[in-house]
Amino acid sequence: MIELKRDGKGKIYSHIRKKWLHETPEERVRQEYLIILVNEYGYILDQIGEEVAVTERGSGNARADFLIWRTQQEKSEGKKPLIVVECKADNVTIDQRTYAQGSNYAQYVGARFFVTHNHRETKVFKVDHEKMAPNFDEIENIPHADATDKQIEVLIKRLKVFKEDEFADLLHKCHNIIRNREHLDPAAAFDEIAKILFIKTGVERRLRAGRVAKNIFTAEFLDEQKVVMDDPINSLFDQTKKEYRADKIFLEGEKVQLKHPTVVAIVKELERYNLSDTSEDIKGIAFERFLGRTFRGEIGQFFTPRPVVEFMVRFLAPKENEKVCDPASGSGGFLIRTFEIVREAILADADAEYDDFKQRLDEDKEIDEAEKAKLLSEKYADIQSALDQTREDSRMWKLSNRSIYGTDANERMARTSKMNMIMHGDGHGGVHHHNGFLNVNGIFEGRFDVILTNPPFGASVEPTDKVTEAQVALEPDVEKLYEERYGDPYREARGRLKAAVGSSIASLFELPKSEKSKIKTEILFIERCLDLLRPGGRMGIVLPEGIFNNPSLVHVREFVEDRARLLAVISLPQETFGASGASVKCSLLFAQKFTDAQQSDYDRIKAESRNETDAKYAAQIDAERNRLNTLIENAKKEKNTESRKAVQKELADYEKRMEALIASESRALLKHRFNYPVFLYEAAKVGITATGEIDSNELYPNDRLPTGITLTALELYRQFEADPTSFFV
Incomplete structure (x- = not known):
């Protein structure tokens, strides 16, 4: 076992190089991961190389953070290492470039595994030297120091079982526990699993903030509490509702509508997952997969693809x-x-x-x-x-x-x-x-x-x-919070809404x-x-x-x-x-x-276009109105009701027709004077079929472009945005 050493003067100790180094963010990550390799995976310092050149002399200064050999003897004999480790500072986002870098190092030294690591993310890949690049796949873990050849081969064949699949399946399992035990329909069962998840995330948040001393989202805790209170889960739910009171997502008297044994069964499934420590990618994808399966297949809710x-x-x-x-x-x-x-x-x-x-x-x-x-x-x-x-x-x-x-x-x-x-x-x-x-x-x-x-x-x-009082009402402390946060624009918006109650x-x-x-x-x-x-x-x-x-x-x-x-x-x-x-x-x-300036300019041009069009037809309209009004007056004098109504209808129809003509012409004149191009695109393939399967996609750059498509809709729009004239025909 080894431990991290600092001298208190800005230096950190390298156990492999046996010297004190300046503690840069990169060096800190490297030495902390060495502790893991030795203490958790069982490797000894003599079978690990640190800051090892992984290019031929004179061709650059690329160095691997660590090379790990199967044994100390294989290292001393200059044989191929088993693992390459590439560390990055915690502020660096590990992405495809880092994976490619690790792969290149592994390719050069002949390693079968490479690791990319910082405290944001650690990933492990196997490398197939029989294939051309890209020739790596993500797997679950690197082998431990005492792994046999057989165990290493099993590990290589075991592609990473994505944790998001595991978590999505677990959520669906909990959903089914509720349906089967409580005999609820899919929608009602979903509502209950959502309440439980809100409780769990709330407890974890309070744990992180130090407001509670121990994890109370456990089956053991709920069973203990059942001895002293009738409904322990709803005691936790009451705390959760208070946290989300301003958002109005729970009704005041709403409860978790599940029997205690059902709650305990679900909590027992969920308690082993710490959602706070699970990456957003994993739990986010998992929740969306659970949603897709549950809502599309059972609840029938509509989602944007x-x-x-x-x-x-x-x-x-x-x-x-x-x-x-x-x-x-x-x-x-x-x-x-x-x-x-x-x-x-x-x-x-x-x-x-x-x-x-x-x-x-x-x-x-x-x-x-x-x-x-x-x-x-x-x-x-x-x-x-x-x-x-x-x-x-x-x-x-x-x-x-x-x-x-x-x-x-x-x-x-x-x-x-x-x-x-x-x-x-x-x-x-x-x-x-x-x-x-x-x-x-x-x-x-x-x-x-x-x-x-x-x-x-x-x-x-x-x-x-109607706008109801319930839709407008807020607790005084919530109202005060929002007024302080958003100021006068919020007060004015609230004032308009309050004035509309009953309308x-x-x-x-x-x-x-x-x-x-x-x-x-x-x-x-x-x-x-x-x-x-x-x-x-x-x-x-x-x-x-x-x-x-x-x-x-x-x-x-x-x-x-x-x-x-x-x-x-x-x-x-x-x-x-x-x-x-x-x-x-x-x-x-x-x-x-x-913008305000554009709106002012537009309104001016619109008014001018309307005025010009009105003026164009003013004399014609006046003449026709005078003619028809004279006929109406004559019909009145003659007490010819039928004739008067017919002429009045003719006048109304004429005015309606002329108003439509003027509106159309003034709109055309407005568009001519306030003219700009609009990007129009008719997509045939947008990444999803009628049955929800993945399909080719011409909307934005991706790896499933339809045959014959060289530029996607988004790329064409960016070109259009920069210079629309090249699209004119």
């Missing part, structure tokens, strides 16, 4: 510090992918910042190694502090707590979305159970940089759908033709999304194709054109949503809300 989500998020490219909202968030797909992409960008920026700093230090010949190590450690600590998700106002904290917002009117979907985000690494704080047409928490008009949504289709907002929801919008008329939800969501955007904000929305071509909906299209620049319309194939049981053909609308 992942390739469509990926394309829409990449298209709008949300950035750090931008505020993003989905007012019909469903399972949270758009919010989760936004969170992941922005997080990846932050980590990449942190990597680049550290690498740039290190390179400048390396180039400065006046700084000695001790000072360089000190400066690198300080820079590393500074970067890590900015990435610390628990530190208020850090980059990651802002992303998790002040950037992502969503709401869903369906209680089950709001819970699902929030839990899905927790599983993917957080950002759940802005997700609420609430009517998406109404302001809540940080979701109010003029606030968002990006809106991404797939609103519900087909249903209508009826005149009888129809439709009365809050312009698109409904009257308060007494019903309107399709997808149409109202278009206006809601535009309202939520700040000037210059960007929107991506899934819409039924009728919105784009139905003559009766021209007023909807003009409503959008009057407030935003259309960026692109992407037509999706009929079968895109077939796996969810939806047969409607859809398109994606991307638009950018006018």
Whole structure:
């Protein structure tokens, strides 16, 4: 057994090189992993090489952090090592480039395994030297020092059993325990497993924060508590509900509706997993697989296919510090992918910042190694502090707590979305159970940089759908919290909502033709999304194709054109949503809300176009009105009611016809004067078949491009964005 040694003066001891080294972030990771190799895997120092050159002399300075031989004798005889280890500083994101680097080192020295490691991630790969590169596959583990040849061969043949599969299967097993023991339908069983997961994540969060001394999410604890209280799981659930009180995802009197033996059986299955220590990739993918299997197969809930989500998020490219909202968030797909992409960008920026700093230090010949190590450690600590998700106002904290917002009117979907985000690494704080047409928490008009949504289709907002007191009411402490957080814009938004109590929801919008008329939800969501955007904000929305071509909906299209620049319309194939049981053909609308200056310019041109068109027909209309009004007056004098009504109808028809003509011509003139190109694309393959199977995908760069496609829709749009003239025909 060996232990980590520090001299307290900025140096760390290398047991293999038998000397003190300056403790850089990279050196710290390397020496800490050596402790694991020796103490946990049983390797001795004499069979490990550290900082070993893995290129021919004169061809570069590439060095492996560790080479590990089967035995000390094989190392001394210069035989091929068994394992290559490549370590990276904790602030460095390990990615495909690192895997390729490890593979190249293993290829050069003939090693059968390579490891990539830092405290964010450790992965193990086997290398097949009989194949051309890429010739490596991820496996479960490296062999221990005392592994036999047979054990090594078994390990090589055992490709990694993805933990997300294991966890997804476990969630499904718990779901089935509830269904079978409690005889609940799939939807009700899902609601109960969701409550249990919220309890578990809450307990883990309190453990991390030091608010509880031991893990109370165990079957043993629940059985102990059953002796002194009637319903221990609901005691824990009451604490959980308090934590999510402001989000309104649980009803005040809601309970876990499961018998104690059922709860204990589920907790026993889940307690061995520490979700806090499980990577976001694993638990996030697992939860989504569980959702897909449960909702599609048993509950029949509608989800936006992942390739469509990926394309829409990449298209709008949300950035750090931008505020993003989905007012019909469903399972949270758009919010989760936004969170992941922005997080990846932050980590990449942190990597680049550290690498740039290190390179400048390396180039400065006046700084000695001790000072360089000190400066690198300080820079590393500074970067890590900015990435610390628990530190208020850090980059990651802002992303998790002040950037992502969503709401869903369906209680089950709001819970699902929030839990899905927790599983993917957080950002759940802005997700609420609430009517998406109404302001809540940080979701109010003029606030968002990006809106991404797939609103519900087909249903209508009826005149009888009123704004209720219950939808507006907040506890005083919650109201105060939000007022302090969001300031006057929030107070004004709340004021508008409070004033609307008792009025129809439709009365809050312009698109409904009257308060007494019903309107399709997808149409109202278009206006809601535009309202939520700040000037210059960007929107991506899934819409039924009728919105784009139905003559009766021209007023909807003009409503959008009057407030935003259309960026692109992407037509999706009929079968895109077939796996969810939806047969409607859809398109994606991307638009950018006018800035204040653009809106002012547009309104001026619109008014001028209308005035010019009015003037063009003014004399003609006056003459015809005078003629018809004279006929009406004559009919009145002659008391010829039938003739008067006929002429009055003729006048009304004429005025209606001329109004339509003027509106059409002034709109055409407006479009001519406020002219810009719009990207149109009709996709045939979008990554999913009508039955939900993976398919070729032409939407964005991926490894399943359809035959004949060289540039994807996203790549073509980026070219169009840079220079649309090359697309003109």
